[in-house]
Amino acid sequence: MYRTKIMFLTFTILALTTTSGIAEAKTEFNFWYGLKGYLGKQVAQVCDRFNASQDNYLIVCTGKGSYDQALQASIAAYRAKKHPHIMQGVDSSTATIMMSGAIYPAYQLMSDTGYNVDWDDYIGSIMNYYASSDGKLYSFPFNSSTPVMYYNADMYEKAGISGPAKTWDQFEEDLRSLKNAGIECPIAFSFYTWVHLDQYHYMHNEPISTRNNGFDGLDAELMFNKTSYVNHIKRLKRWHDEKLGSYAKNLFGIGTRESFATGKCGHYFGSIASHGTVLKTAKMQWNVAFVPHNKGTKPNNTVVGGSSLWAMKGFSNEEYKGVAAFFNFLRSHESQEFWSTVTGYVPVTKSAYDSLIAKGFYAKKEFAGREVAIESLTRTPPKPLSRGVRLGNYRQIKKILDEELEKMLMGKKSVQDALDNAVKRGNLQLRRFEKQYKGKSLP
Amino acid sequence: MIKRVIFKNQRLPYLLILPELLIILVFFYWPSIQAIFWSLTLEPPFGGPAQWVGLDNFRELLDSEEYYSSAGVTLLFAFWTTLISMGSALILALFVDRVIRGLVAYRAILMWPYAIAAPAVAVAFQFIFQPGVGFFAFLNDIWPGIWDPSIDSYDALVMVIIAASWKSITYNFIFFLAGLQSIPKTFVEAAALDGADPIQRFFTIVFPLLSPTFFFLLVINVTDSFTEGFGIINVMTQGGPGGSTNILVYKLYQDGFIGLDLSSSSAQSVILMVLVILLTFIQFRWIERRIHYAE
Numbered sequence: 256m257y258r259t260k261i262m263f264l265t266f267t268i269l270a271l272t273t274t275s276g277i278a279e280a281k282t283e284f285n286f287w288y289g290l291k292g293y294l295g296k297q298v299a300q301v302c303d304r305f306n307a308s309q310d311n312y313l314i315v316c317t318g319k320g321s322y323d324q325a326l327q328a329s330i331a332a333y334r335a336k337k338h339p340h341i342m343q344g345v346d347s348s349t350a351t352i353m354m355s356g357a358i359y360p361a362y363q364l365m366s367d368t369g370y371n372v373d374w375d376d377y378i379g380s381i382m383n384y385y386a387s388s389d390g391k392l393y394s395f396p397f398n399s400s401t402p403v404m405y406y407n408a409d410m411y412e413k414a415g416i417s418g419p420a421k422t423w424d425q426f427e428e429d430l431r432s433l434k435n436a437g438i439e440c441p442i443a444f445s446f447y448t449w450v451h452l453d454q455y456h457y458m459h460n461e462p463i464s465t466r467n468n469g470f471d472g473l474d475a476e477l478m479f480n481k482t483s484y485v486n487h488i489k490r491l492k493r494w495h496d497e498k499l500g501s502y503a504k505n506l507f508g509i510g511t512r513e514s515f516a517t518g519k520c521g522h523y524f525g526s527i528a529s530h531g532t533v534l535k536t537a538k539m540q541w542n543v544a545f546v547p548h549n550k551g552t553k554p555n556n557t558v559v560g561g562s563s564l565w566a567m568k569g570f571s572n573e574e575y576k577g578v579a580a581f582f583n584f585l586r587s588h589e590s591q592e593f594w595s596t597v598t599g600y601v602p603v604t605k606s607a608y609d610s611l612i613a614k615g616f617y618a619k620k621e622f623a624g625r626e627v628a629i630e631s632l633t634r635t636p637p638k639p640l641s642r643g644v645r646l647g648n649y650r651q652i653k654k655i656l657d658e659e660l661e662k663m664l665m666g667k668k669s670v671q672d673a674l675d676n677a678v679k680r681g682n683l684q685l686r687r688f689e690k691q692y693k694g695k696s697l698p
Numbered sequence: 699m700i701k702r703v704i705f706k707n708q709r710l711p712y713l714l715i716l717p718e719l720l721i722i723l724v725f726f727y728w729p730s731i732q733a734i735f736w737s738l739t740l741e742p743p744f745g746g747p748a749q750w751v752g753l754d755n756f757r758e759l760l761d762s763e764e765y766y767s768s769a770g771v772t773l774l775f776a777f778w779t780t781l782i783s784m785g786s787a788l789i790l791a792l793f794v795d796r797v798i799r800g801l802v803a804y805r806a807i808l809m810w811p812y813a814i815a816a817p818a819v820a821v822a823f824q825f826i827f828q829p830g831v832g833f834f835a836f837l838n839d840i841w842p843g844i845w846d847p848s849i850d851s852y853d854a855l856v857m858v859i860i861a862a863s864w865k866s867i868t869y870n871f872i873f874f875l876a877g878l879q880s881i882p883k884t885f886v887e888a889a890a891l892d893g894a895d896p897i898q899r900f901f902t903i904v905f906p907l908l909s910p911t912f913f914f915l916l917v918i919n920v921t922d923s924f925t926e927g928f929g930i931i932n933v934m935t936q937g938g939p940g941g942s943t944n945i946l947v948y949k950l951y952q953d954g955f956i957g958l959d960l961s962s963s964s965a966q967s968v969i970l971m972v973l974v975i976l977l978t979f980i981q982f983r984w985i986e987r988r989i990h991y992a993e
Contacts, residue, residue, distance in 0.1 A: 330744055351743060352744075355742065356744065509830065650957060651953070651957035654952070658938065658940055658941045661939040665850065665939065684959075691740045691742050691749060692742070
């Protein structure tokens with residue numbers, strides 16, 4: 256009896272220890288993302304594909320709500336030292352995250368873990384946004400998009416417009432033609448700062464702020480109340496006053512995209528990422544084109560929007576090998592093709608884009624038009640003023656600008672006053688950011 | 699003689715209140731002290747070394763036009779939601795008090811909204827207030843552009859006030875009804891026999907006897923309206939358009955959680971806390987004197 260007990264115990268112990276030795280534990284690491292709904296499901300798919308593609312590492316992906324919610328969660332977790340290995344940061348939070356001291360720069364991660372990455376393969380206007388001033392990538396571009404003009408081809412036919420306008424002047428003429436042809440809502444518009452502030456300045460080589468849009472130093476000052484942006488906003492106000500379109504802030508889930516996709520309004524300016532969404536809803540003939548530029552200017556490239564993935568500090572080398580493997584997986588042509596197929600986002604490397612063209616991806620009906628986004632991104636090589644912005648508290652600054660423009664639209668102040676006040680309040684935000692990181696500088 | 703509860707065991711009373719004290723310590727005192735520290739520094743979002751700036755955060759806030767306009771919106775919001783919800787609740791309670799048949803049914807129906815969470819209320823009201831689709835679309839057909847909370851600041855404020863008041867009406871109703879039903883009917887009947895009309899009866903007998911309930915609800919409503927509006931505004935207007943529904947508590951959230959400016963947000967919390975404490979103190983000091991408590 257006693258002997259059997261001992262034997263039983265010994266066997267159990269041996270069995271447990273040996274089996275755990277044979278089944279190698281995969282190195283686990285966490286990724287918190289901020290995409291919801293359909294896009295969130297696609298991110299989960301990307302993670303599954305990574306896990307299926309190899310045996311050494313296991314990525315655990317958790318959706319944390321919207322970009323803001325995911326960032327808040329990551330920040331709170333970092334303060335409690337319970338943060339994920341990879342976090343997703345929206346483009347406008349780049350400066351804040353870069354200065355945080357909480358991240359492991361991408362270029363360093365890849366070289367430390369022994370990966371040889373061809374950084375030049377990344378599309379310039381995508382990579383520069385997330386790179387240091389000397390061109391070293393700090394975070395991996397993940398879901399990258401750029402704005403395009405969506406137009407209702409049926410309405411064009413009705414009004415006798417031959418093709419999408421290339422200049423803003425021509426575009427305004429088109430709006431008038433549509434109105435005269437009896438179309439009630441030629442455009443659903445809002446002051447969408449990503450398009451009308453950011454991309455407008457990049458395209459026209461004008462500065463949003465001094466110090467090359469903040470890339471050269473934390474002491475940048477906003478300048479958009481002195482550029483041709485003032486006239487552009489006056490233009491938008493004209494559309495509103497002449498009822499050439501309807502102002503459609505995203506109230507109650509009905510924004511400019513929905514107004515366009517339901518066929519109600521003739522145009523909207525939005526991200527190429529919505530291409531798939533519009534495709535599902537729209538019942539009319541439609542297409543996308545470049546965002547117009549001012550007459551007499553040669554437009555620059557547009558810049559990426561979306562978000563990037565940041566590796567966070569505080570983990571073991573083994574775990575970082577897994578993180579690097581994941582980033583490497585994301586770079587593969589196959590993964591980029593998957594992502595470009597299920598979402599409207601664009602590939603981030605030139606070679607992936609070329610391979611998609613070779614495969615006839617953009618010739619297919621569902622994806623036709625998406626190449627406009629890449630062409631817009633690569634129209635010119637990125638210049639100092641078309642690299643993006645590197646301004647702290649940029650999210651706040653945009654919210655302030657939105658608020659001032661809304662007040663302007665309500666008739667409470669003039670365009671110049673609204674922009675002057677936005678610059679004044681925005682500069683306070685920049686100074687706060689600078690003070691917070693006194694003595695430090697941007698990478 | 700006033701009856702007092704005497705504990706034989708010296709330690710038992712302290713043990714009994716210990717859980718509540720712990721909760722208040724962890725969920726009120728600790729965050730408040732943390733907020734006070736953060737409001738005196740420039741706290742980076744991810745943590746790390748913080749710059750000491752003393753009262754600069756407060757100074758910047760009190761220098762900014764937007765903070766005052768936010769305070770103004772908050773006062774308007776607090777005033778109107780309190781007035782509408784307490785007024786409507788009182789009228790409803792007076793009516794229900796006179797009902798003989800179906801009292802239980804009326805009471806139940808009028809209490810249900812209390813169980814609904816603020817965001818759910820906001821979503822429902824969103825549909826009603828939609829300029830293009832809801833009830834107001836009908837008005838917009840007749841007078842185009844008369845209702846558009848996405849551009850018109852008055853429309854937006856009216857919308858959130860109505861949605862927030864609706865939710866509080868039930869809470870006040872329950873208390874008012876209980877208060878009214880505890881007034882002895884003999885007083886009112888005697889006054890009626892003496893020839894007093896309903897209005898006179900209300901102001902001379904019912905209202906004074908109802909005043910403890912009224913005072914309690916006033917304090918609760920005013921303090922709540924400073925913070926309860928958050929759920930509604932977060933879903934419906936996000937402080938817009940043009941900052942016209944940016945009440946103090948929402949501005950605090952927006953600056954701290956979305957703008958990641960933890961220090962300014964903490965300073966705003968501290969100011970808001972002081973404001974509410976002050977308001978409650980004022981109410982107790984000046985109004986409570988006039989309340990007639992039953993012996």
